[in-house]
Amino acid sequence: MAASVQRNLTVVETDAPVRVSERPKVAGQAVRVRGLTRRFGEREVLKNLDVDIAPGEFVALLGASGCGKSTLLRILADLDREIIGEVEVPVRRAVAFQAPRLMPWKKVWRNVVLGLPGRPDRARALAALEEVGIGQRADVWPKVLSGGEAQRTSLARALVREPDLLLLDEPFAALDALTRIKAQDLVGELWQRHGCAILLVTHDVEEAVLLADRVLVMKDGIIAHEERIDLPRPRDVADPVFARTRGSLLDWLGVRHGTHGNA
Amino acid sequence: MSSIATITIAPRAAERHVPSEAAIQDAGLAKQRIEPASASARALPRWVRRASGPIALVLLWHIASVTGALPGEVLAGPSTVISSAVKLFQTGELQAAIWVSLVRVLIGLAIGGTVGVALAVLAGLFRIGEDLIDATMQMARTLPHVALIPLLIIWSGIGEAPKIALIALGTAFPLYLNVYAGIRNVDSTLIEAGRTLGLSRAAMIRHVVLPAALPSALVGLRYSLGVAWLSLVFGEQINATAGIGYLMATAREFFQTDVIVVCLVVYALLGLAVDFTVRTLEKVFLAWRPAFSGT
Numbered sequence: 001m002a003a004s005v006q007r008n009l010t011v012v013e014t015d016a017p018v019r020v021s022e023r024p025k026v027a028g029q030a031v032r033v034r035g036l037t038r039r040f041g042e043r044e045v046l047k048n049l050d051v052d053i054a055p056g057e058f059v060a061l062l063g064a065s066g067c068g069k070s071t072l073l074r075i076l077a078d079l080d081r082e083i084i085g086e087v088e089v090p091v092r093r094a095v096a097f098q099a100p101r102l103m104p105w106k107k108v109w110r111n112v113v114l115g116l117p118g119r120p121d122r123a124r125a126l127a128a129l130e131e132v133g134i135g136q137r138a139d140v141w142p143k144v145l146s147g148g149e150a151q152r153t154s155l156a157r158a159l160v161r162e163p164d165l166l167l168l169d170e171p172f173a174a175l176d177a178l179t180r181i182k183a184q185d186l187v188g189e190l191w192q193r194h195g196c197a198i199l200l201v202t203h204d205v206e207e208a209v210l211l212a213d214r215v216l217v218m219k220d221g222i223i224a225h226e227e228r229i230d231l232p233r234p235r236d237v238a239d240p241v242f243a244r245t246r247g248s249l250l251d252w253l254g255v256r257h258g259t260h261g262n263a
Numbered sequence: 264m265s266s267i268a269t270i271t272i273a274p275r276a277a278e279r280h281v282p283s284e285a286a287i288q289d290a291g292l293a294k295q296r297i298e299p300a301s302a303s304a305r306a307l308p309r310w311v312r313r314a315s316g317p318i319a320l321v322l323l324w325h326i327a328s329v330t331g332a333l334p335g336e337v338l339a340g341p342s343t344v345i346s347s348a349v350k351l352f353q354t355g356e357l358q359a360a361i362w363v364s365l366v367r368v369l370i371g372l373a374i375g376g377t378v379g380v381a382l383a384v385l386a387g388l389f390r391i392g393e394d395l396i397d398a399t400m401q402m403a404r405t406l407p408h409v410a411l412i413p414l415l416i417i418w419s420g421i422g423e424a425p426k427i428a429l430i431a432l433g434t435a436f437p438l439y440l441n442v443y444a445g446i447r448n449v450d451s452t453l454i455e456a457g458r459t460l461g462l463s464r465a466a467m468i469r470h471v472v473l474p475a476a477l478p479s480a481l482v483g484l485r486y487s488l489g490v491a492w493l494s495l496v497f498g499e500q501i502n503a504t505a506g507i508g509y510l511m512a513t514a515r516e517f518f519q520t521d522v523i524v525v526c527l528v529v530y531a532l533l534g535l536a537v538d539f540t541v542r543t544l545e546k547v548f549l550a551w552r553p554a555f556s557g558t
């Protein structure tokens with residue numbers, strides 16, 4: 001899984017040295033972030049942050065609201081270049097946001113293949129929609145989709161690009177509990193089939209432990225804690241190890257026994 | 264105690280949210296029965312309800328003129344108007360006049376619309392276009408365009424040119440303003456989504472920006488058409504030798520109020536026709552919109 005890697009280094013400080021080294025592709029990592037800082041005015045939301053994601057690895061990112069998870073994800077999606085530091089991401093990447101962000105003026109299937117080179121390929125769109133279980137909704141306007149269907153469409157739109165890195169920003173947050181469980185299973189399956197690296201931003205600790213190889217906890221602009229999850233898949237919520245992992249992560253999030261010491 | 268409270272609340276709730284006949288008092292609770300749309304279905308078809316207002320008005324007008332309350336030299340009655348419309352139609356004068364006026368509007372709209380939309384796209388998509396065009400347009404639009412009639416006459420005489428120029432001037436601004444606003448107000452989250460999908464700049468404009476601006480552009484078109492008729496009426500006061508305005512000017516000379524009313528009705532019908540056209544365009548091109556369609 002040698003992901004092709006794009007170098008993406010941007011420096012906003014005028015006096016800071018601009019280093020653009022054209023190093024050959026790094027075969028080892030799908031995502032490599034070093035010393036990433038992002039300021040909004042005086043506020044440093046990301047502080048000298050380091051992250052690595054291996055090709056095909058499923059990483060979940062947890063953290064309190066407003067700690068900068070979406071900011072990091074937007075930088076990895078190349079939507080925000082007002083940064084200091086080094087960021088390397090695969091050229092082939094796709095994003096699914098919390099809101100599905102479908103183009104309301106395009107039929108569902110056209111949304112799925114929007115931006116792919118060549119003429120809109122209906123068969124390809126149908127295959128992708130079939131994969132997320134809504135093949136029969138291909139010819140409707142996005143306005144008539146339910147929340148879950150719209151979210152699946154957004155997922156199909158991301159996957160049809162066959163990304164090496166899939167960025168998911170709380171894609172299930174707006175779904176009801178039952179639909180969310182189905183959507184989580186779906187993402188798990190799709191990940192195993194496609195084998196892309198995934199960064200999943202979520203508020204749901206259980207979701208993180210259920211799906212991820214590794215869980216990152218973000219706090220004060222850095223990755224404060226990292227937990228590798230070696231449980232066999234499919235994972236069982238009732239497993240004591242599962243419960244222990246979840247408990248420890250909740251501790252790190254400062255949810256259970258007051259705030260954990262700052263790392 | 265509780266019954267007193269509910270009694271004081273119920274009527275207010277009924278007033279505020281509920282058509283009073285639908286409010287049911289049950290165990291002191293203000294309730295409303297939700298009627299299925301098909302059941303409350305219009306005893307009358309929609310168009311009948313919409314037509315009832317104008318029909319009543321015409322009826323009133325007819326009664327006023329047959330009873331003599333409205334003398335013919337002030338305003339001819341509907342029957343006289345209809346018979347003179349038929350006469351004008353049979354001589355072919357009416358069709359000729361309508362055609363001339365319609366062509367004026369269409370040419371004016373084509374010129375004004377093209378200029379307005381082109382400028383709006385340039386100003387909307389390019390920073391330099393915005394700097395050069397927008398300030399000028401925003402300033403120019405505050406000038407009532409009919410105030411330019413004297414200048415237009417001096418520049419282009421009293422033939423077709425000033426009439427068409429007036430219509431073009433009038434229609435350019437509403438289209439410019441609305442298309443520009445439409446382009447500038449495109450949902451930025453969709454632009455971001457487009458970027459993550461790898462859309463090039465041209466593809467972004469074609470697949471995201473322009474479709475997003477379309478609803479606003481059609482609103483602009485509707486305004487433009489309204490202004491176009493208004494400009495036509497003003498423009499045809501300039502020494503017209505053909506067209507509805509000419510017909511009206513001649514009728515004025517001979518105090519033919521019936522012909523004047525025929526012309527007014529034609530103006531109104533043409534206005535309705537273009538409004539219908541825009542509505543149809545909206546239905547076709549904006550089918551994707553989760554818009555409110557009314558009840």
Ligand SMILES: Nc1ncnc2c1ncn2[C@@H]1O[C@H](COP(=O)(O)OP(=O)(O)OP(=O)(O)O)[C@@H](O)[C@H]1O
Nearest residue numbers: 040041045063064065066067068069070071072203
């Ligand atoms: N464009 C911006 N301008 C100014 N401040 C911003 C901007 N975008 C984000 N921020 C700030 O950066 C901080 C991190 O925002 P971010 O959206 O990354 O949080 P988050 O971790 O995703 O939170 P949540 O879990 O609630 O989505 C917030 O305090 C936010 O106010």
Ligand SMILES: [Mg+2]
Nearest residue numbers: 069070071169
């Ligand atoms: Mg967020």
